[in-house]
Amino acid sequence: MQPYLILGFMIVLGYLAHNLTVSYAAGLLVILKLVLPQEKLLYFSSHGVNWGIMLLMAALMVPIATGKIGLSETLDVFRNPIGIASLVIGALVALLGRWGVDLMGADPEVVAAMLIGTIIGVVLFKGVPVGPMIASGLLYCLMKVLHLFFH
Numbered sequence: 001m002q003p004y005l006i007l008g009f010m011i012v013l014g015y016l017a018h019n020l021t022v023s024y025a026a027g028l029l030v031i032l033k034l035v036l037p038q039e040k041l042l043y044f045s046s047h048g049v050n051w052g053i054m055l056l057m058a059a060l061m062v063p064i065a066t067g068k069i070g071l072s073e074t075l076d077v078f079r080n081p082i083g084i085a086s087l088v089i090g091a092l093v094a095l096l097g098r099w100g101v102d103l104m105g106a107d108p109e110v111v112a113a114m115l116i117g118t119i120i121g122v123v124l125f126k127g128v129p130v131g132p133m134i135a136s137g138l139l140y141c142l143m144k145v146l147h148l149f150f151h
Contacts, residue, residue, distance in 0.1 A: 004030060007033075010025075011023045011026045011030070013123055017124070019122050022123060049101065096134050096140075097134055099140040099141070100134055110139065114139075
């Protein structure tokens with residue numbers, strides 16, 4: 001019963017904060033929990049992040065698919081400082097995301113805190129809920145730095 005109460009709270013919180021992404025995600029999980037056996041729900045947990053990233057990447061590539069961004073615009077990123085900085089930051093964020101996914105898999109109690117922090121960021125600051133992986137990656141980096149000083 002507790003999962004339904006928490007998910008129901010998230011549905012209401014997302015609605016009241018005018019951030020339907022949180023409401024839809026929590027609502028989807030309520031439906032999946034009602035109709036799927038536990039092992040299928042765990043399968044969704046282990047593969048859902050990859051499916052979500054795939055959909056996000058596909059959405060970001062639509063300008064390429066529609067021809068709005070062509071080969072010349074793609075090559076132009078190597079010719080200016082903002083383009084080069086974007087490449088470096090994109091690679092860094094991808095690395096942080098990988099570390100974040102690894103940390104969330106290795107240290108499950110971190111997941112709850114990251115999710116709560118992400119929901120706070122989405123609801124209160126109108127953020128975008130891709131933060132748990134990046135936040136976990138930043139936490140991973142912080143843990144490594146602290147380990148250097150305190151171990």
